[in-house]
Amino acid sequence: MFDPKKLEQVAKQIHDAMPQPVKDLGADVxxxxxQVIQGQLNKLDVVSREEFDVQTQVLLRxxxxxxxxxxxxxxxxxxxxxxxK
Structure with missing residues (x-):
């Protein structure tokens, strides 16, 4: 549903912004x-871009x-x- 590359970027940015002691806790941080970001995104009531584009075309027709x-x-x-008359 969400672009995995963008999710990776966000996770990496958050990881990079963490203080070094937190990073040292392990590679799985x-x-x-x-996982937390993906879980929260899955709770949102959103549709994929592909679904949106399909529904836009249906609406136009x-x-x-x-x-x-x-x-x-x-x-x-x-x-x-x-x-x-």
Whole structure:
């Protein structure tokens, strides 16, 4: 769901910002930071970029179809009102 490279960058930045004694606790500190970040991101109500792009395209096609149907309805209403005259 999230770009692993960006997650790695954030985890590395956090790890680099830690004081040296904390870094000395072990090599798995960065892994733990990454796990915490991933866990928190998973709790968010977000969608992937791919999902967003797909839904954007669906919305655009739906809007286009709605515009066509509105035009057709207007045309039919005009024909109906001309027949009533």
């Amino acid at each position: 960065e892994q733990k930071v990454r 739906t809007r286009e179809k709605l515009t066509q149907l509105e035009a057709k309805l207007t045309e039919l209403e005009d024909k109906l009102s001309q027949q009533d």
